[in-house]
Amino acid sequence: MTMKLFLPVMLGIILAAALVLISQRAPDRRIAPATAMGGFDGFRLAASAREPLSPPVSVPLPTLMPVAPRGFTPAPPDARPYVPILMYHYVRYVDRAADPLGFSLSVTPEQLDAQLGWLKAAGYETVRMDALAACMRGAGHCPLRAVALTFDDGYADAFTTALPIVRRHGFVATFYIVSGFVGQPGYMGWEEIRALRDAGMEIGAHSISHPDLTGLGLEELRVQVGQSGALIAAEIGQPVVSFCYPGGRFSETVVAVTREAGYTSATTTIQDGPQSDPFTLPRLRIAGDLTLELFQGMVSAHLP
C-alpha cells in the first residue's frame, strides 16, 4: 500500500470509530422527556429517566425522621419507651368562625388520614390503652416505636368516620364511652359500640354523665367511675379496664377510687409530662388547627 492510499484510509477508520462512539453516548446526554419529570424538583437528566417512575403521591408525607425498618425490637425490660397518647374528640368538618370550641375539638377526616398515614410511614404501631397499661406494669410487649390513639365521649362520628380511617391504616384505638349518653342524638348506640369492639378496638369508660369527678361525694364518685365501666362491660360482653377522667379533672381521691374500681389505667388532659403513673397519664391534644408538621414534631419529640 502506498502512502497516498494509507492516509485517507486511516482517516476514514478514525472518523468512523468516532461516529460510533458519539452515537452510543448521545442518548445519555438527552434531557428526560417531560413525562419523566417529577413535579417536585422539575428537572432530571437522562440517567434518572432510566429509573422506574414512582406513582403519583396523593398525600405528601414529609418526614422528620427516617422510616423505621420493618419489624420492631422489643425494648429492654429496664428501658420502657415513652408512648405518646393522642387525644381526639370529633372527626368532622366544623366552621371555625361559627364554632371555635367545636373546631378545636375536631379534626377533619383528611387530617386524621394524613396523621395516621404519616405514623404508618414513620414506622409507628398503635397500642390500645389496655396494652399500654400492661406494658407499663411489665406484663406485656412494649413496641419501641408505639403510639396510642384515644377518642373521647363516644360521638357518632367515631363509628361513621374515625373507625374506617383507623382500620384503613391497620391501626387500633381506644374509644372512651360516656355510658349515660349512649344512643342519644349525636352519640353512638350500643350496636355501633359493639361494631368497634368487633373491629378490634378497645372500649373504655368515661363516666355515666361526664361530671367533674372532683366535685362529687365519695358514693356518687364510686357510681360514676365504677358503674359506668360495669354497664359498658355488660353491654359489650368484655371487661372494661381503661378509664378517662371527664374534662381531665381528677384528684387523689378520684385516682384512688378509679384504681379500686379495677381499672388498669386512666387518662387525663395533661398535655405533656412523665408517663410514670398509669392513673394520671398525659395525652397530646390533637386540635383542629394542628398542622401535619406540628403533629410530627409533637409525636416524634418523645422518641427514645
Ligand SMILES: [Zn+2]
Ligand atoms: Zn369527655
